[in-house]
Amino acid sequence: MKNGVKTLKATAKAHTNIALIKYWGKRDESLILPMNSSLSVTLDTFYTVTTVEFDEKLTEDVFFLNGEKADHTDTERVSNYLRAIRKFAKKHLFAVVRSENHVPTAAGFASSASGYAALAAAATKAIGLNLHPQELSQFARLGSGSACRSIYGGFVEWQKGVKEDGSDSFAVPILHEDDFPIAVLSVMVATNRKKVLSRAGMKRTVETSPFYQGWLDTVEHDLSELKHALELRDFTLLGEIAERNALKMHATTLGANPPFYYWQSATMEVMEAVQNIRSQGIEAYFTMDAGPNVKVLCLPEDEQKVYDQLKQIPSVKKIFTCHPGPGVTFLPTGEADV
Ligand code: ADP
Numbered sequence: 001m002k003n004g005v006k007t008l009k010a011t012a013k014a015h016t017n018i019a020l021i022k023y024w025g026k027r028d029e030s031l032i033l034p035m036n037s038s039l040s041v042t043l044d045t046f047y048t049v050t051t052v053e054f055d056e057k058l059t060e061d062v063f064f065l066n067g068e069k070a071d072h073t074d075t076e077r078v079s080n081y082l083r084a085i086r087k088f089a090k091k092h093l094f095a096v097v098r099s100e101n102h103v104p105t106a107a108g109f110a111s112s113a114s115g116y117a118a119l120a121a122a123a124t125k126a127i128g129l130n131l132h133p134q135e136l137s138q139f140a141r142l143g144s145g146s147a148c149r150s151i152y153g154g155f156v157e158w159q160k161g162v163k164e165d166g167s168d169s170f171a172v173p174i175l176h177e178d179d180f181p182i183a184v185l186s187v188m189v190a191t192n193r194k195k196v197l198s199r200a201g202m203k204r205t206v207e208t209s210p211f212y213q214g215w216l217d218t219v220e221h222d223l224s225e226l227k228h229a230l231e232l233r234d235f236t237l238l239g240e241i242a243e244r245n246a247l248k249m250h251a252t253t254l255g256a257n258p259p260f261y262y263w264q265s266a267t268m269e270v271m272e273a274v275q276n277i278r279s280q281g282i283e284a285y286f287t288m289d290a291g292p293n294v295k296v297l298c299l300p301e302d303e304q305k306v307y308d309q310l311k312q313i314p315s316v317k318k319i320f321t322c323h324p325g326p327g328v329t330f331l332p333t334g335e336a337d338v
């Protein structure tokens, strides 16, 4: 309560996720409907905490990211997103959004996933909607496709759906975070913002890359194989499919016009080191999202050995050891800043 008026304020925390089967390409850009289904694992180490407060005194939305007023592009994206929530809730109020990314922003660590999952949860709660997780996943999807998967913990599938209105395009939990212990070493080689955002990169690929059809022809098969690996808790199969699927996604960007790629030389060095580790009989596999940083999948009992070898690469800045993490949660909204 503030001066007897109910405050429309809420805080949510959401974790990032790394795709084992990538979402790459949209069939509808405004509703964010994907060309293919995808599957990810939510990570315990990286997350976003976002507070949203709707206020009738505001004349526009304000967005603070990591304590600073965000730039025009990021603010406009948040504001467009809030417009959809206002429309649904039939409350025409602007908001102050304060978000802290405990993950590098726009560097291929999936900040848009944790960012929009946290924003979806905080904004819908603040405006008075009490959504079922499936509805929340659909709202998160409207902010960033990968965000719909971060509503849930563990291994999560985003079912692409077939309907034009997007009502059957949402994430579903496949395995709880404790049900298949794996390690994901997030190998940081660069933290600068990417030149080609995921959104622009996948659009250019869909529109111009002759390799994109090859992606579409095989991705659903990769997905069903990966789900089979999860059922069997077969780590070798999981790693092989995830690595293959990642390379295939990145290959499509080379065929785009103009061509582009997210890798740096350090990316290749880490990939080669992983292959080398594997040749020593230690199971390790790599995957990369839209950025130069590499996520290395291994079994928890091997994580220290894998860490030690990757740490020796001079271009590796830092390695974060991650494990499957939880879904979105609400945090108490501090009285101090009410
Ligand atoms: P990433 O690899 O980090 O997901 P993307 O290209 O998918 O990179 O998305 C980056 C964009 O996501 C940023 O430019 C910004 O607009 C948005 N974003 C990142 N973090 C947040 C946040 N905490 N709240 C709202 N939007 C965010």
Ligand code: DP6
Binding pocket: 018, 019, 021, 022, 023, 024, 032, 038, 112, 113, 143, 144, 145, 146, 147, 198, 199, 200, 288, 289, 290
């Ligand atoms: C390569 O979800 O960031 O990380 O929906 O346009 O916001 P928008 O894109 P985003 O794309 C993620 C692409 C990817 C693969 C994945 O996470 O599935």
Ligand code: CO
Binding pocket: 110, 111, 112, 113, 144, 146, 198
């Ligand atoms: Co993203």
